[in-house]
Amino acid sequence: MARGVKVAVISTAFAVMVGGAGYGAYNIVSALNGDGGTGAAGSSDAKRSGPPSKDEVAETSKKFFAAWEKGEAASAASYTNNSTVAEQLLTAYSDTAHITDVRITPGTATGDTVPYGVKATVKYAGKSKPLSYRSRLTVVRGVTTGRALVDWKPSVVHPELQTGDTLVTEESANPPIEAVDRDGVVLTKAKYPSLGPVLDALRAKYGEQAGGTPGIELSIRHQTEGVAETSLLTLAKGKAGKLETTLSATAQAAAEKAVKLYDQSSVVAVKPSTGEVLAVANNRKDAFNAAFEGTVAPGSTMKIITAAMLIDNGVTSMNGPAPCTEDAVWQGQTFRNLTGMQPNLNATLANSFMRSCNTAFIKLIDEKPLTDESLTKEAEERFGINHDWQTGIVSFDGKVPAVSGPDRAAGAIGQGQVQMNPLNMASVTATAITGAFRQPYLVSPKLDDRQLATAKGLPYNTASQLKQMMRLTATQGTAAKAMAGLGGDIGAKTGSAEVDGNAVSDSWFTGFRNDVSAAALVQGGGHGGDAAGPIVAAVLRAAG
Structure with missing residues (x-):
């Protein structure tokens, strides 16, 4: 796992309030965080009500994207309705995931939802590789201040992130494996997507025994203990060890x-x-x-x-x-x-x-x-x-x-x-x-x-x-x-x-x-x- 790297993990208490309790929890979080913080991010706005307007959706998402591109985690988080948790993950995005040169291209908004594409570079230990993916965010009305704010979810940062997850780039915790079926057919996530979590779990348990050597990867580190990391991008390939399974392709x-x-x-x-x-x-x-x-x-x-x-x-x-x-x-x-x-x-x-x-x-x-x-x-x-x-x-x-x-x-x-x-x-x-x-x-x-x-x-x-x-x-x-x-x-x-x-x-x-x-x-x-x-x-x- 991490070698001396500080990992930002989303607070379990906030994750439970936001993810599991619905509207009531939204009010609690908004009250605790002032609907995403105070200051230049919107202190001049008069308190409003009702769904955000088209202009508010465009303005809020634009400011959020701009701060995110600059690596200004606190500023970007202030445009969300859960600034404390958002700042932790946005900080990890640059500090522990080592993602730089971020460029975000918004798509056409549908109501209060804005799709966007992200292009960036992952740099670590003298290695670098381009990263690109698509995600979306939703703009909502802050309960306490009436500001238009990004409705915070981990998937705003990356579509595969869930509550409690964070991003890390480092030497992989486990060597890669080449899992094969009972007849020697190679089993990959690309060909068998449903096997993804199973292959990750097999790698975590048998990577070293299979005889491989670790590479450098951008991965999702899950909050739940014992759940294998999910690899997103390989910067430097390790040597895959062969692991025979009982599966039939x-x-x-x-x-x-x-x-x-x-x-x-x-x-x-x-x-x-x-x-x-x-x-x-x-x-x-x-x-x-x-x-x-x-x-x-x-x-x-x-x-x-x-x-x-x-x-x-x-x-x-x-x-x-x-x-x-x-x-x-x-x-x-x-x-x-x-x-x-x-x-x-x-x-x-x-x-x-x-x-x-x-x-x-x-x-x-x-x-x-x-x-x-x-x-x-x-x-x-x-x-x-x-x-x-x-x-x-x-x-x-x-x-x-x-x-x-x-x-x-x-x-x-x-x-x-x-x-x-x-x-x-x-x-x-x-x-x-x-x-x-x-x-x-x-x-x-x-x-x-x-x-x-x-x-x-x-x-x-x-x-x-x-x-x-x-x-x-x-x-x-x-x-x-x-x-x-x-x-x-x-x-x-x-x-x-x-x-x-x-x-x-x-x-x-x-x-x-x-x-x-x-x-x-x-x-x-x-x-x-x-x-x-x-x-x-x-x-x-x-x-x-």
């Missing part, structure tokens, strides 16, 4: 294309016979790897684990009874099925599974010998959930807590306190169809002697029934539409997870085709088969 390309169908979507594909991760992709505005690190309710995809619990404990079997009633009451809380589902009092577990009947599963969790701990034990001991997975990068390995009351029933259908991500659910499917838990991983554990998590897996009889129920779901049940046209041995499970405060549920889907399992999440995507389903099907079509 073919599967990755399909995953990248598939997640573009929906915002806030993520997908993971794994090889059930080995645990190797074949693809990981996200379509998000931030750099968060939700596919590996997400912590959200998995909806009815959780019924794979719940069904395994019922079979393992002798409560029922795929051909045994699992009546689908109109509603089910558990300790005072009423649970219902999706709108339009017809009750079937003679349903088997296979029938209720493929139709995704909530009430059938909730009514069965009261049967002996099941307890508050039964679902947790099934998830952890059989499927390896919450077992400290060592994938090669940061990942969340699922959570199925032992709970009582209504949350016990909610957990059985993937709601309540259960938390998963696509990596977890792709692994759950892999365990369900093979009977063996093989912890997913991106980089061979032989490289750094990592100890992969273990679990005892499923009895053969249980795995056989789960696989057959998933086959029925993919061909006759809720997943049939999404899986239509796929050949080979296929199976699936749909899920919709309600999220407090959201009008539309999260869309979940997990499935398999031959020796590939995949799971996808589309936050706010609705029914599992409608949004997440086509994503999984596209990946299975390419990789299975």
Whole structure:
């Protein structure tokens, strides 16, 4: 990391107030900062109200750009509505990022928004390189003074900056890597954009072990501890070390294309016979790897684990009874099925599974010998959930807590306190169809002697029934539409997870085709088969 270099980091307190609390926080910040400071930057303006005029937008942005070009951080910050935080980042722009000769070309304003292009030079340790990019800013009315001010966001300085980030130019903290897929195909951010955060994380962990030497780079340093820096510009190339991954370029390309169908979507594909991760992709505005690190309710995809619990404990079997009633009451809380589902009092577990009947599963969790701990034990001991997975990068390995009351029933259908991500659910499917838990991983554990998590897996009889129920779901049940046209041995499970405060549920889907399992999440995507389903099907079509 930095060698004796002072890094300006955006104040967490201000970041929370500005980024998370909306209009009320804007008033607080404005009051603390005098709407961007006082003095020559606008002391002669009379207090005004209403949206800034066209002339005010032009004048404010012009003055802000002029001060920024001159490297006058305090002056430029005074034209913003958060001068303290703005000054820190604008100071870092020249002092720690070593960006000079800044020239800003404004575009045509649209209302209060001004697009612009930036051309500059990065100079460090006798090396220099041109830098160019485009961004935009918005001019707002200051609450306290009535001045027209730049609405401060880190993206004003660079479009890839987020709250808490700063810019640094120095010898890179980690040597570069040349990541390759399982067949030796080079994986780059340019060709596989969704892999950007994953490649950064792999570089941070394995750069030195891969045998490379560091270069000099302009990078984004993130506030969150453990998050790898994001390289923006290389002034002097280091030597890249070769890093072999388990990814498949073919599967990755399909995953990248598939997640573009929906915002806030993520997908993971794994090889059930080995645990190797074949693809990981996200379509998000931030750099968060939700596919590996997400912590959200998995909806009815959780019924794979719940069904395994019922079979393992002798409560029922795929051909045994699992009546689908109109509603089910558990300790005072009423649970219902999706709108339009017809009750079937003679349903088997296979029938209720493929139709995704909530009430059938909730009514069965009261049967002996099941307890508050039964679902947790099934998830952890059989499927390896919450077992400290060592994938090669940061990942969340699922959570199925032992709970009582209504949350016990909610957990059985993937709601309540259960938390998963696509990596977890792709692994759950892999365990369900093979009977063996093989912890997913991106980089061979032989490289750094990592100890992969273990679990005892499923009895053969249980795995056989789960696989057959998933086959029925993919061909006759809720997943049939999404899986239509796929050949080979296929199976699936749909899920919709309600999220407090959201009008539309999260869309979940997990499935398999031959020796590939995949799971996808589309936050706010609705029914599992409608949004997440086509994503999984596209990946299975390419990789299975």
